[in-house]
Amino acid sequence: KNTMATVTWIYHERQEAALCGQHALNNLVQSASFTPNDLAELAQQLDMMELSYMSNNNEGGTRSKDYIQRVAEGSGNVDEQGNFSIEVLRAALMNQFGLSLPNIRQENVLLDMDVTDVDGF
Numbered sequence: 001k002n003t004m005a006t007v008t009w010i011y012h013e014r015q016e017a018a019l020c021g022q023h024a025l026n027n028l029v030q031s032a033s034f035t036p037n038d039l040a041e042l043a044q045q046l047d048m049m050e051l052s053y054m055s056n057n058n059e060g061g062t063r064s065k066d067y068i069q070r071v072a073e074g075s076g077n078v079d080e081q082g083n084f085s086i087e088v089l090r091a092a093l094m095n096q097f098g099l100s101l102p103n104i105r106q107e108n109v110l111l112d113m114d115v116t117d118v119d120g121f
Helices: 020-029 036-055 064-074 086-099 108-111
Strands: none
Touching: 020 036, 020 086, 036 064, 036 086
16 A cells, blocks of 8 residues: 655746746746747747738838837837747747636636636736
8 A cells, every 4th residue: 555645846947037927937837848939939920920910901001100110119029138028928828738818907807717717827
């Protein structure tokens, strides 16, 4: 008869640089699943999608003030220190694990959610 207790380990990454988004994702999924390069590549893809959308809209396209300003400002999805936007984190979880990251500031999300059935906060 095996009387040894099962040991449960919790995966935890310490904060390095300004990569809090990466560490938060890895801590949530309990593994080193996301690297800075993975998230930076995803940020670049989102930037390209956003610019493509802006260039093809009916409000001036690539000549619009908003488009020119967006190009001048650079990425809206990652900064020079490695801070990733919530959209990058949301896309990373969905792409790799099929997990959604709902915006809890929307009232209907909290009303429709059973918090006793949530796996991570």
